Amino acid sequence: MIDWxxxxxxxxxxxxxxxxxxxxxPELAFQEVRTAGIVAARLADxxxxxxxxxxxxxxxxxxxxxxxxPTVMVRADMDALPIQEENAVxxxxxxxxxxxxxxxxxxxAIALGVAELLSERRDQIAGRVKFVFQPAEEIGQGAAAxxxxxxxxxxxxxxxxxxxxxxxxPVGRIALVDxxxxxxxxxxxxxxxxxxxxGAVPHEAQDPILAASQIVNLLQSxxxxxxxxxxxxxxSVTYFHAGDSFNxxxxxxxxxxxxxxxxxxxxxxxxxxxxxxxxxxxxxxGCRAEVQLAHLTLPVINDADVNARLRPAxxxxxxxxxxxxxxxxxxxxxxxxxxxxxxxxxxFVGSSNPARGLDFPHHHPRFDxxxxxxxxxxxxxxxxxxxxxxxxxxx
Ligand code: NI
Numbered sequence: 001m002i003d004w005x006x007x008x009x010x011x012x013x014x015x016x017x018x019x020x021x022x023x024x025x026p027e028l029a030f031q032e033v034r035t036a037g038i039v040a041a042r043l044a045d046x047x048x049x050x051x052x053x054x055x056x057x058x059x060x061x062x063x064x065x066x067x068x069x070p071t072v073m074v075r076a077d078m079d080a081l082p083i084q085e086e087n088a089v090x091x092x093x094x095x096x097x098x099x100x101x102x103x104x105x106x107x108x109a110i111a112l113g114v115a116e117l118l119s120e121r122r123d124q125i126a127g128r129v130k131f132v133f134q135p136a137e138e139i140g141q142g143a144a145a146x147x148x149x150x151x152x153x154x155x156x157x158x159x160x161x162x163x164x165x166x167x168x169x170p171v172g173r174i175a176l177v178d179x180x181x182x183x184x185x186x187x188x189x190x191x192x193x194x195x196x197x198x199g200a201v202p203h204e205a206q207d208p209i210l211a212a213s214q215i216v217n218l219l220q221s222x223x224x225x226x227x228x229x230x231x232x233x234x235x236s237v238t239y240f241h242a243g244d245s246f247n248x249x250x251x252x253x254x255x256x257x258x259x260x261x262x263x264x265x266x267x268x269x270x271x272x273x274x275x276x277x278x279x280x281x282x283x284x285x286g287c288r289a290e291v292q293l294a295h296l297t298l299p300v301i302n303d304a305d306v307n308a309r310l311r312p313a314x315x316x317x318x319x320x321x322x323x324x325x326x327x328x329x330x331x332x333x334x335x336x337x338x339x340x341x342x343x344x345x346x347x348f349v350g351s352s353n354p355a356r357g358l359d360f361p362h363h364h365p366r367f368d369x370x371x372x373x374x375x376x377x378x379x380x381x382x383x384x385x386x387x388x389x390x391x392x393x394x395x
Contacts, residue, residue, distance in 0.1 A: 004380050016109075019108075019371050022100065026081075026093050029136035029139045030136045031057070032079055032136075046063070046119040054151055058149070065129075066126070069128075069389075074130070074131050075160060077107055077142065081100070083098070086365035099365065102363060103362065110375055121387075127389065129386055140296045143334040147338070152342060158342070159344050160342040162347075163348070163378055167358075168362075169350030170354065172321055175325075175327035176311060177324075181299075183331070186259040186294060187259075187293070187294045190274075190290070193208060194211060194250075196249050199249055200247065208242060211287040212253035220235070237257040238256060238258060240253070240255055262328065274291060278291050300335055302346060306345045310384075350374070
């Protein structure tokens with residue numbers, strides 16, 4: 001197998017500097033113009049065939065090997081979040097109200113590092129590597145936009161690989177999980193229509209606040225009474241708005257929230273129960289409920305055969321790591337759209353370092369990763385994963 005370590009040692013300082021530069025210049029979903037420019041320029045320097053503007057601000061770079069073989073896709077996301085950074089580091093965000101608080105700056109730097117390493121082995125590659133830098137992961141739209149623009153055609157990938165730096169775990173812990181790994185996310189809005197009136201004469205009104213309150217309570221029965229306890233799901237009401245006066249019963253109440261599930265069948269069950277509870281409860285109390293559901297992302301479902309190929313590659317490259325196979329997260333990821341169409345895997349690379357205070361959760365204003373440790377490590381893992389498919393020595 002290939003030992004990437006000498007090349008990694010020579011290049012890692014530049015990769016970390018690139019991650020910090022991206023961190024200083026975060027860009028929101030579909031606004032990743034500077035980031036995409038840096039990515040496209042670097043891929044062109046490496047002699048890749050580059051396409052820009054795929055899914056608005058996405059970039060694709062194809063590394064053509066020397067002989068025939070599979071097409072391996074490496075996916076990285078590029079966007080930041082509307083959060084004001086609270087870290088006092090010299091590479092803190094220079095854009096007020098925008099921050100790389102999920103690690104997508106690192107993902108972009110890591111994938112470029114992998115591109116550099118593999119480009120040096122071009123003469124030995126059997127097949128090709130398709131690097132997909134996607135926009136707008138945080139709003140769950142970038143992957144779908146790139147797919148709509150043909151990202152999975154010409155050439156169609158045989159396998160899709162992605163990773164997420166993961167602050168829930170320390171550096172050195174890797175989660176490579178067969179099957180469902182991250183939940184699908186869905187939004188709901190329930191509008192309860194009643195009849196407004198004076199707060200002192202409730203019998204002449206149809207109170208939507210009372211009906212909506214019952215609905216909030218009964219929605220909690222879905223996970224506890226309709227879903228098998230060994231699976232689980234989430235129904236969270238996160239918004240309840242009604243009325244704006246102390247003595248007026250309003251005419252409507254609005255509930256919003258999120259549904260998470262690891263299987264589409266469970267999601268469908270949750271949604272069916274939600275519709276039934278909302279409409280019949282509202283009706284029982286003289287009101288009428290309108291339920292709107294939106295599917296944001298699919299669950300992330302990893303292919304066991306792909307993982308079986310990666311596991312020995314990871315273990316050989318880095319026998320010092322802890323490889324976990326039974327980890328699941330309720331958070332959502334639009335890598336799921338690629339994995340819905342291409343067999344592949346999405347793995348978590350532990351990135352926290354509690355001793356240095358680098359263990360704030362994702363999307364926190366003080367989120368930061370131990371980039372000096374995790375960037376070179378993640379490059380090594382992803383390069384080894386790709387090598388397991390396209391570099392004959394890599395197996
Ligand atoms: Ni993320």
